Amino acid sequence: MxxxxxxxxxxxxxxxxxxxxxxxxxxxxxxxxxxxxxxxxxxxxxxxxxxxxxxxxxxxxxxxxxxxxxxxxxxxxxxxxxxxxxxxxxxxxxxxxxxxxxxxxxxxxxxxxxxxxxxxxxxxxxxxxxxxxxxxxxxxxxxxxxxxxxxxxxxxxxxxxxxxxxxxxxxxxxxxxxxxxxxxxxxxxxxxxxxxxxxxxxxxxxxLGKLLGLWMNGFTSFSVKPLRIATYFGTLSAVAGFFYIIYIIISHFTRHTAPLGWASTTALLLLLGGIILIVLGLIGEYVGRIYMCANNxxxxxxxxxxxxxxxxx
Missing domain, CATH: 3.90.550.10 (Spore Coat Polysaccharide Biosynthesis Protein SpsA; Chain A)
Structure with a gap:
C-alpha cells in the first residue's frame, strides 16, 4: 500500500x-x-x-x-x-x-x-x-x-x-x-x-514586496542568468558608447564644432550610472547570499x- x-x-x-x-x-x-x-x-x-x-x-x-x-x-x-x-x-x-x-x-x-x-x-x-x-x-x-x-x-x-x-x-x-x-x-x-x-x-x-523577494530568491539561488544579462547590458552600453565617441570625433572634423548636447550627455551619464548601480547591486545580492550560506x-x-x-x- x-x-x-x-x-x-x-x-x-x-x-x-x-x-x-x-x-x-x-x-x-x-x-x-x-x-x-x-x-x-x-x-x-x-x-x-x-x-x-x-x-x-x-x-x-x-x-x-x-x-x-x-x-x-x-x-x-x-x-x-x-x-x-x-x-x-x-x-x-x-x-x-x-x-x-x-x-x-x-x-x-x-x-x-x-x-x-x-x-x-x-x-x-x-x-x-x-x-x-x-x-x-x-x-x-x-x-x-x-x-x-x-x-x-x-x-x-x-x-x-x-x-x-x-x-x-x-x-x-x-x-x-x-x-x-x-x-x-x-x-x-x-x-x-x-x-x-x-x-x-x-x-x-x-x-508585492514579498513576491519580489521570492522572485529574486529563486533567480539568484538557482540561476546565473541575471549576471549574464547584466554582462550583456554592460557590453551593449560599452559598444554604444564607443560608436558615440566615433560620431563625436567625426562631427568635430566635418562640422568644425563639437555637438552641444549637454542634455543628451547628462541623460547618457545617468543611464550608464544606473546600469552600473544595478549590476553592482546584483553582484552584491549574489555575494550576500554566498556570505549567508558560508555562515551556515x-x-x-x-x-x-x-x-x-x-x-x-
Missing amino acids: QKLSYVIPCYRSEHTLAGVVREVTDTMRTMPQYDYEIVLVNDCSPDGTLGTIRSLVAADPHVQGVDLARNFGQHAALMAGFHQCTGDIIICLDDDGQTPADEVGKLLEKIQAGYDVVYASYDNKRQAGWRNFGSWVNSKMTEIMLGKPPELVVNSYFAARRFVMDEMIRYEHCYPYVIGLVLRTTKNICNVSVHHRAREEGRSGYT APQYVAREYLHHEEASR
Missing part, C-alpha cells in the same frame, strides 16, 4: 485549517488503497494557528505538526515539512481552502501514469488581479531564468514522487525555492486542471515537533 504525505504550510489559518484537514480526511476515506499522513507546519503565525494544529494533532493520529521558531516563509516551511514526511508520494497544498484537496485523485492519476511531478492548473483563479499579473510575471521569469517549459503551469498545489523529495531535501542552504528545486531535479512534469476556490476568509500573506544561516529552525501520542496525553 502506497502512503501519501500532505504537507501544508500554515500562516494565519486559525479558522480555515481545520476545514482543510477535514477535507483531506474525508477524501482519503474514499481512497482506501492509500495510507496517508498530514504534516502541518506553523510558520510562526501571529494568530491561534498553533493552537489549532495542536488540537488537530491530538484528535487524529494521521496528523503531525512542526512549529517554526520564527517566520521563515512558505518555501522554508515546505522544506521543514518535507524533512518530516515519510510517504511515497508527497502532496503540497494551501491552508486557506483555495486548493481543492478533494480533487487530489486527478494529480495521483498522472503520478500513477508515470509522471514524476504533477502541478494543478486552475480553470479560473479566484484571487486579486495584481496577484494574477504577478503569477504571469513569475511564469515568464521562470521560463527565462530556470528553463521552465512555456506550457507548464507551476503553483503551490502539486504532487511529487519520493525520489524528487529526497533530492530536494539535500538542499541545505538558507534560501530554498521549491519551484527551482523541482525543475533542477526532473523535467518529467505535467499539469492537470482543477477548480480554484475563493478564499474562505482573510487575505493572502504575499504582499539556517534554512528553518523548529521549536517543537508535535505528534499524536504526545499531544493526546
Whole structure:
C-alpha cells in the first residue's frame, strides 16, 4: 500500500485549517488503497494557528505538526515539512481552502501514469488581479531564468514522487525555492486542471514586496542568468558608447564644432550610472547570499515537533 504525505504550510489559518484537514480526511476515506499522513507546519503565525494544529494533532493520529521558531516563509516551511514526511508520494497544498484537496485523485492519476511531478492548473483563479499579473510575471521569469517549459503551469498545489523529495531535501542552504528545486531535479512534469476556490476568509500573506523577494530568491539561488544579462547590458552600453565617441570625433572634423548636447550627455551619464548601480547591486545580492550560506544561516529552525501520542496525553 502506497502512503501519501500532505504537507501544508500554515500562516494565519486559525479558522480555515481545520476545514482543510477535514477535507483531506474525508477524501482519503474514499481512497482506501492509500495510507496517508498530514504534516502541518506553523510558520510562526501571529494568530491561534498553533493552537489549532495542536488540537488537530491530538484528535487524529494521521496528523503531525512542526512549529517554526520564527517566520521563515512558505518555501522554508515546505522544506521543514518535507524533512518530516515519510510517504511515497508527497502532496503540497494551501491552508486557506483555495486548493481543492478533494480533487487530489486527478494529480495521483498522472503520478500513477508515470509522471514524476504533477502541478494543478486552475480553470479560473479566484484571487486579486495584481496577484494574477504577478503569477504571469513569475511564469515568464521562470521560463527565462530556470528553463521552465512555456506550457507548464507551476503553483503551490502539486504532487511529487519520493525520489524528487529526497533530492530536494539535500538542499541545505538558507534560501530554498521549491519551484527551482523541482525543475533542477526532473523535467518529467505535467499539469492537470482543477477548480480554484475563493478564499474562505482573510487575505493572502504575499504582499508585492514579498513576491519580489521570492522572485529574486529563486533567480539568484538557482540561476546565473541575471549576471549574464547584466554582462550583456554592460557590453551593449560599452559598444554604444564607443560608436558615440566615433560620431563625436567625426562631427568635430566635418562640422568644425563639437555637438552641444549637454542634455543628451547628462541623460547618457545617468543611464550608464544606473546600469552600473544595478549590476553592482546584483553582484552584491549574489555575494550576500554566498556570505549567508558560508555562515551556515539556517534554512528553518523548529521549536517543537508535535505528534499524536504526545499531544493526546
